[in-house]
Amino acid sequence: MTTSTPRSLTQHRMVWGFRILLALAFGAAGASKLAGVPQMVQLFDAVGFGQGFRYLTGAVEIMGALLVLVPATGFLGGLLLAATMVGGVATHLLLIGGNPFPAMVLGLLSAFVAWRLRPASPSSVGR
Template sequence: MATSTSRSSTHRRIVWGVRAFLILAFAVAGVAKLTGAPQMIQVFEAIGIGQWFRYLTGAVEVIGALLLLKRATGFLGGLALAMTMICGAATHLLLIGGNPVPAMILAALSAFVAWQLRPLSLFSAAS
């Protein structure tokens, strides 16, 4: 029984550690986009659909980071951030070049958190 308890305690710590990393990463990136960091302006100019998209992406990142703070909203935050990073990786691959790996790693970590915090009631009805 102690093994099961320590395993679940370790599991909770891992999930919280990943959440904390994502909160910090997306809060910093989102604020950089919203405040108009020169590098962000250049990236979104290269995308070519306007700076409004920088504001939208920054807002999604900040809101997603905030949603990760609470377990009850962490699933939605992780899901939104995973989808955002999948689109970010695709943007690197198809439009602007550069290294898509950081976006892919953030997508995988966000999806991991979303899966860990998923509301079980959504999936139990399908079983």
């Protein structure tokens, strides 16, 4: 029988905290896009890919927020949200200007969660 060390319990709680934070942030951002908040409509007008892209982005953000909360899909949710934020950073840097820092932070947190939840490699099973 193995016991959890305090460090691993702390790490487990930290990752869950980040997962909840990401779900709240992306859930709110996705909902604002799907609800047609005027600021989001203006932002996606500036991006230039049409309002359908706003709906797609909102749906992806909400899907990622849900996936990151489910233990079996947390890794995929983290990857999806990290990839979404790569697009968000690129959009700020290349298309609309503004501060890409919030998207960078959310992207790094999403990547960290995906890394911590990555599946075990087949060669490490049974060691």
